[in-house]
Amino acid sequence: MTAQPQLRIPATYMRGGTSKGVFFRLDDLPPAAQVPGPVRDALLMRVIGSPDPYAKHTDGMGGATSSTSKCVIIAKSSRPDHDVDYLYGQVSIDTAFVDWSGNCGNLSTAVGPFAIANGFIDPAWLPRDGVFAVRVWQANIGKTIVVHVPIANGEVQETGDFELDGVTFPAAEIVLEFIDPADEGEGEGGGSMFPTGNLVDDLDVPGVGTLKATMINAGIPTVFVRAADIGYTGAELQDAINGDPKALAMFETIRAHGALRMGLIADVSGAAKRQHTPKVAFVAPATDYTASSGKRITAGDIDLLVRALSMGKLHHAMMGTAAVAIGTAAAIPGTLVSDAAGGGARTAVRFGHPSGTLRVGAEAAQVDGQWVVRKAVMSRSARVLMDGAVRVPADALDS
Structure with missing residues (x-):
C-alpha cells in the first residue's frame, strides 16, 4: 500500500446554540465534494469519524451525539436578497449515512457570525458597533432565516452575559428569526402546515x-x-x-x-x-x-x-x-x-x-x-471554538 498524505481542508469548529459542528466554505472543499453526492457524504463522514461501531468518534471531529455529529457548508447566496446559502448535514453515528432532510436550528445561530468572519458580508455594510442582520437561505428546506449578529469594534461579538440553558458559559445574545417556517404539507392536507389536515x-x-x-x-x-x-x-x-x-x-x-x-x-x-x-x-x-x-x-x-x-x-x-x-x-x-x-x-x-x-x-x-x-423568534448564542483546517485521509474521497 502506497501511503498518501492527508488532505488539509480549511474549516471552523463552532458552537451554535446547544449544538456544535464543523463549518466549511463550499469553495474550500475538494472539487468532487463541492457537489451533492457520495463523495461529499464520504468526506463529511470521515471528518466526523463515522460510522463508528464504538459510538465514540475518537478518530474524528464528532462527539457521538446528535448535537455534535454535524457539518455545515456555506456559500455565497444564489438567492436574491440573501447573503449566504446554508446547507446542513446530520451525520449518523453508527451507520454510513448523512441525512440532508432538515435544518439544524441551533447551528443556524452560528451561520451569521461565520458569514461575517469569512468575508461573505461586505465590511462596508457592517456597523462599527451594533447589530447586523445576516439573511440566510436554508438550502435543505428552502426557508429564510435572519440572524441578528452583535458587532463590536467592527467585528463579531462573541462574548457576553447571555445565558442559555444547556450551554455552560455565557456569550453574546443572537436573535434568530425563522421566516415563514411552516413547510408545505406533503400528506393529506396538501399545502397545510398540518399535513393530515387536522390539529390532532x-x-x-x-x-x-x-x-x-x-x-x-x-x-x-x-x-x-x-x-x-x-x-x-x-x-x-x-x-x-x-x-x-x-x-x-x-x-x-x-x-x-x-x-x-x-x-x-x-x-x-x-x-x-x-x-x-x-x-x-x-x-x-x-x-x-x-x-x-x-x-x-x-x-x-x-x-x-x-x-x-x-x-x-x-x-x-x-x-x-x-x-x-x-x-x-x-x-x-x-x-x-x-x-x-x-x-x-x-x-x-x-x-x-x-x-x-x-x-x-x-x-x-x-x-x-x-x-x-409568518415568523418564529428565539434567542441563542454562538462561538468559534477553533479554526484552521481539518485533516482527512485522502482515501476518504474514494466512494
Missing part, C-alpha cells in the same frame, strides 16, 4: 396502541404526543429514556408511523433513511422538576414541559428547529402543545426541557381556513 389525529402505532398526536411541519416536521399516554411525566432527563432500549424502540416506532402518516415516507421502512426528520416529542402540563444541571425549575417558570428525541436519543436540551415547532403549535388552540400549555391563543411560550427553559415567540393566524405562521 389518532395515530395507530403497532405494539403501542392508538395515540393522540399533533403532526406539524414548522421549523422541522414533528410528531407530538402526550407524555401521560406513553407512561411518562414529561419531566424525564436523558438517562430515563436513553438507558431504556424498549423506550427507544417505542419512540422510533412512533416516529416511523408518524412519518408515514405525514407523507414524508412511502413505507415505514423508509424511516431508517430519514433519521433526522421527523422529530418525535412528548408534552405535559407544567410541573416542578430538577434540570440536568441541578437547577430547580418550578411550574411557575414555564408554560409546559417538552421532551424531544433526535437521531434516536432524547436530546439533552432542545433542538432549535423543534423549538420552532413547539412555539408554532403552542400558538394554535387545539393542538396537544397548546392544550398542555393551558390552551388559548398566545404569541410566545416558555417550555421546560431537560437542561432548563427556553422561550419561543410565534404568531399564527388562519388564512382562508388554513393556519399560517
Whole structure:
C-alpha cells in the first residue's frame, strides 16, 4: 500500500446554540465534494469519524451525539436578497449515512457570525458597533432565516452575559428569526402546515396502541404526543429514556408511523433513511422538576414541559428547529402543545426541557381556513471554538 498524505481542508469548529459542528466554505472543499453526492457524504463522514461501531468518534471531529455529529457548508447566496446559502448535514453515528432532510436550528445561530468572519458580508455594510442582520437561505428546506449578529469594534461579538440553558458559559445574545417556517404539507392536507389536515389525529402505532398526536411541519416536521399516554411525566432527563432500549424502540416506532402518516415516507421502512426528520416529542402540563444541571425549575417558570428525541436519543436540551415547532403549535388552540400549555391563543411560550427553559415567540393566524405562521423568534448564542483546517485521509474521497 502506497501511503498518501492527508488532505488539509480549511474549516471552523463552532458552537451554535446547544449544538456544535464543523463549518466549511463550499469553495474550500475538494472539487468532487463541492457537489451533492457520495463523495461529499464520504468526506463529511470521515471528518466526523463515522460510522463508528464504538459510538465514540475518537478518530474524528464528532462527539457521538446528535448535537455534535454535524457539518455545515456555506456559500455565497444564489438567492436574491440573501447573503449566504446554508446547507446542513446530520451525520449518523453508527451507520454510513448523512441525512440532508432538515435544518439544524441551533447551528443556524452560528451561520451569521461565520458569514461575517469569512468575508461573505461586505465590511462596508457592517456597523462599527451594533447589530447586523445576516439573511440566510436554508438550502435543505428552502426557508429564510435572519440572524441578528452583535458587532463590536467592527467585528463579531462573541462574548457576553447571555445565558442559555444547556450551554455552560455565557456569550453574546443572537436573535434568530425563522421566516415563514411552516413547510408545505406533503400528506393529506396538501399545502397545510398540518399535513393530515387536522390539529390532532389518532395515530395507530403497532405494539403501542392508538395515540393522540399533533403532526406539524414548522421549523422541522414533528410528531407530538402526550407524555401521560406513553407512561411518562414529561419531566424525564436523558438517562430515563436513553438507558431504556424498549423506550427507544417505542419512540422510533412512533416516529416511523408518524412519518408515514405525514407523507414524508412511502413505507415505514423508509424511516431508517430519514433519521433526522421527523422529530418525535412528548408534552405535559407544567410541573416542578430538577434540570440536568441541578437547577430547580418550578411550574411557575414555564408554560409546559417538552421532551424531544433526535437521531434516536432524547436530546439533552432542545433542538432549535423543534423549538420552532413547539412555539408554532403552542400558538394554535387545539393542538396537544397548546392544550398542555393551558390552551388559548398566545404569541410566545416558555417550555421546560431537560437542561432548563427556553422561550419561543410565534404568531399564527388562519388564512382562508388554513393556519399560517409568518415568523418564529428565539434567542441563542454562538462561538468559534477553533479554526484552521481539518485533516482527512485522502482515501476518504474514494466512494
